[in-house]
Amino acid sequence: MKRIWIALAVAALVFGGAAWEISFVSRSVDEQTSRIERIDRLFQNGDTDGAARACAELEEDWSRTARAMDSLLIHDYVDGIGNSFARMRRYLENGSRAHYFAESAYTKKALASIKESEYPFFENIL
Numbered sequence: 001m002k003r004i005w006i007a008l009a010v011a012a013l014v015f016g017g018a019a020w021e022i023s024f025v026s027r028s029v030d031e032q033t034s035r036i037e038r039i040d041r042l043f044q045n046g047d048t049d050g051a052a053r054a055c056a057e058l059e060e061d062w063s064r065t066a067r068a069m070d071s072l073l074i075h076d077y078v079d080g081i082g083n084s085f086a087r088m089r090r091y092l093e094n095g096s097r098a099h100y101f102a103e104s105a106y107t108k109k110a111l112a113s114i115k116e117s118e119y120p121f122f123e124n125i126l
Contacts, residue, residue, distance in 0.1 A: 021072050022118050028065050029115040032058065032081075033108055036088075040104055043092060052092040059085040073114060081110050 035058050042051035062085050066078045084107040091100035 025069065025072065025118045026115055028069065029111045032062065032065075033111050036104055036108055036111075039088075039092075040101070043097070043100060048092060048095060052089060055085065055089040055092050059089055073118075077110070077114055081107060081114070084110065 035054070039051045039054045039058065042054060059082070062082055066082055069078045084103055088100060088103045088107065091103060
């Protein structure tokens, strides 16, 4: 009987850890995506300097978030998003609208892909 309780406790820890991980990744991705959309609006409204500052802050915050995500996700995906943030900032600083918005769309899709990959769907389990 003691083994059953231990097994149930371990299972509860595993499910709790998985739920926390999904929640952490989901919240982080949602926050980063909303910040990108805010930067997009700033750039569309002509506030290039404000958009560049906000993007630099986003890039800095991502580097802190990436440390935690590296232990949970595939390292290359996390680094790729960090590199996209750096390219977005450079495009903002250069005033390259077309390149910026293309990189912004790519980054939002990459973030959405990371979020979707964490959900316990059949295709993610296999």
